[in-house]
Amino acid sequence: MAGPRAGSGPPDTAAETREAAMTASLTRRPPSRGRALAGLAVFLLAVAAAALVGVLSAAGTAQEYAALRRPAWAPPSWVFGPVWTVLYVLIALAGWDVWRRRGLRGAPLALGLFAAQLVLNAAWTPLFFAADRRGAAFAVIAALLVVLTATVAAFYRRSRIAALLLVPYWAWTAFAAALNLAVWRLNA
Template sequence: MTNAAPAETGRRREGSRLLLVALLALCYAVAALGALATGDAGETYEALDRPAWAPPGWLFGPVWTVLYGTIAVAAWLVIRKPHGPARNAMVWWSVQLLLNLAWSPVFFAAGEYGLAFLDICLLLVALAVTIALFARHRRAAALLLVPYALWVTFAAALNLGIWLANT
């Protein structure tokens, strides 16, 4: 018996860790790019007419920090142990991430609340497809995206309320 099997397992494990780090870096890069493209989102948010149920501005940072982590881990679970080809699932994951990235500059920098609402609705559709496809590969990956979907649904309602109150 040789040590090839343990060495191979170690290489796979290391590759899996690097993949997770890369996915986390990608998701947090999307967050950083969105933040850079918004200017001073906090001041803009505070200046808007908002529904009475709108959360305080300070809440968004911590919530998104956790959600971007779960978005990355969900993708990692699907790529790491796919049951069948995961390409389609990852294409949809990428689409929802791009729509996520687009929302902040459209809403905050451009002040296009209606277009931002369209974007977030498309994000919800892409996210629903992603969850369904992820569920075929790893149920845990799909479940990790549920809090994200709930938050984006809430954000869509908030976006709509702000759009209606500020037009």
């Protein structure tokens, strides 16, 4: 007796179930223009909220940061604002691109990692600046780098453009982690 024809009826194996789910997510219709713009606004606001945590917790700490011993390769303080402004826009666009292509159901791991890295990003500045906890800040930025690496990999499987948008952020975070470690060690 011959088995059922491929594609007729419900999937028989876990692999077929995964394949069916992947096919369904690949054939997802893109959101309407209005919904896509609303989604972009949500991603921009989420990233802006993380940035605002950083701005508020670093307010009034410029003199303190200037007084810290820093490595010779540390950039001047004025560089951070413009760099982070560009990076935050890229971060929002990357998250939005994955959501726009796959939706929340089509990329739960990728978007969950995106949210986790955003929380870690927001947690770093208060620790480094407001709380003067350079060691704890280094632990957070190291975790951020791990989660961000996983985010880039997860995004790459869904949108190479989104993954590429995160590469400058990854590079800057790696640099910031090295700077955090150096400042912590020089001022211990």
